[in-house]
Structure formats: C-alpha cells, structure tokens
Amino acid sequence: MQQQKAKALQPDASRQSLRDLTTNTIRAAILSGQYRPGDRLIEDKLAAEAGVSRNPVRESLRALEAEGLVELKPRRGAFVATLTEDDVLELIELRASLEGLAAKLAARRGDAALVAQIDDLLARGDAAATEPNDNALAELNHEYHELLACAGANRHLMEVMQLLRAKTQWLFGSIMTARARDSWGEHANILRAMRDGDDELAGLLASRHVADVGRFYLARDRDSSELDVDAIGVLVPPVPTSARSRSR
Numbered sequence: 001m002q003q004q005k006a007k008a009l010q011p012d013a014s015r016q017s018l019r020d021l022t023t024n025t026i027r028a029a030i031l032s033g034q035y036r037p038g039d040r041l042i043e044d045k046l047a048a049e050a051g052v053s054r055n056p057v058r059e060s061l062r063a064l065e066a067e068g069l070v071e072l073k074p075r076r077g078a079f080v081a082t083l084t085e086d087d088v089l090e091l092i093e094l095r096a097s098l099e100g101l102a103a104k105l106a107a108r109r110g111d112a113a114l115v116a117q118i119d120d121l122l123a124r125g126d127a128a129a130t131e132p133n134d135n136a137l138a139e140l141n142h143e144y145h146e147l148l149a150c151a152g153a154n155r156h157l158m159e160v161m162q163l164l165r166a167k168t169q170w171l172f173g174s175i176m177t178a179r180a181r182d183s184w185g186e187h188a189n190i191l192r193a194m195r196d197g198d199d200e201l202a203g204l205l206a207s208r209h210v211a212d213v214g215r216f217y218l219a220r221d222r223d224s225s226e227l228d229v230d231a232i233g234v235l236v237p238p239v240p241t242s243a244r245s246r247s248r
Helices: 002-009 013-031 043-050 054-067 085-109 112-128 134-151 155-175 180-195 199-220 229-234 241-246
Strands: 070-073 077-080
Touching: 013 043, 013 054, 013 155, 043 054, 054 070, 054 155, 085 134, 085 155, 085 180, 085 199, 112 134, 112 180, 134 155, 134 180, 155 199, 180 199
Parallel strands: none
Antiparallel strands: 070 077
C-alpha cells in the first residue's frame, strides 16, 4: 500500500511530456494565425488535431492562459486572447528596449566566435537580398533574432526575450514577409555595429528597428484604429545622420 501511495505521488513524466507537446501544438497554431484573436478554442477539436484526449488539452489551455495567449471564460470556454491597443503599444515599447539592450551587450562582447557568426549571417543575407524570393530573407531575419537573443550572453535577458518574441511574433506574423527586405537591411546595419563593437549605435539601431516594425504594423490598420501611430516614434531617439553613415 505504501509503495502504491509513493508511486502515485511521483510525477508522471510521460504525462508531462504529452502536456508539453500539446501546449506546443496549440501555441504554434495560434502564433501561425491558424486561430485568430477572439476565436473560440474547442477542446474536442484541439484534442483531435493533437491526437490526444481532452485532459492534456485542458492543462495546455491553462498554461497558455498564463502566457497571455488564451483567455478562459467561465461557462463560455477558451478563446484566443485579443490584444487591446494598449497591449500593442506596451509590447512594442518593451521589445524595443530589450532588443536595444541585447544589441548593446552583444557589441561589448566582441569575441571571435560571435564575429564569425555575424559575418556568416551577413554574407547569406546579402546574397539572399539579390534574389526575388522574400521567404529566404524572412527566415534569415528569424536567424538574426535567435542570434541577438544569445549574443548578449545574459541568460535572464534571453529568457524574457524568448517569451516576448513569442507574443510579438503572433502580433507581427502577418507582415513578416511583406517587410522582409526592409527588416533585413535594418538587421544588417545592427549586425555590423555589433561586429564593430559600437554598442551605442547597435542599441540605438535595434530599438529603432522594433519601433519601425511596430509603426508599419499599426499604419496598416490605421483607418480602423484610433491609435496614434506616430507615438511610437518617441520611444527611441532618431538615429543621428553621422551614425547612419557609419552603419552602411
């Protein structure tokens, strides 16, 4: 009897893995736009799509509620969270600040391994920029963000940035390809500043890039929103003319 009780109190590793797998599946469906903000998430349908029972789906929905991607409403069920106008501006503000900090820290590191990674990414990005397919550039832009998150060598900052990127990927997913070329040009300038050890310029360019992406996103829906799109411009100072010439 004691052995049975002890066994019952032990964590079920297989169940934990199943819940994590289900959570990842639902999260990916939300971030990819398969489920849009405000859509109802039906447990039976999610369970069938993930090939699991309803129990891990319920656990996953609670986990995604904690991440801010899902809203659980009593007697109504689960829904994809809807971002308010304030949510959008706050996410852009925070990401602009954190990416600026990450770029600064990366520029201060200046070790040979990081420089080699930057040079490799720049070479592939510059080559892709000459091709008509923007999907390749969109993927390289993703690689840039992965490199930036790790390059600052600050584990706690990296963890916060990964969670924040998940939320803003959900927000900006619909414009990633449309803005791929502009984003790569901005990323390339940030990478060059990081490689050259210019921490102030790297931080400024990284923050400005996020603000510009946010402005592009908001301007697309400007007619249907009362948001002050130009308010994003006050989040970071403009890049000085002299700094612009150095970043090219």
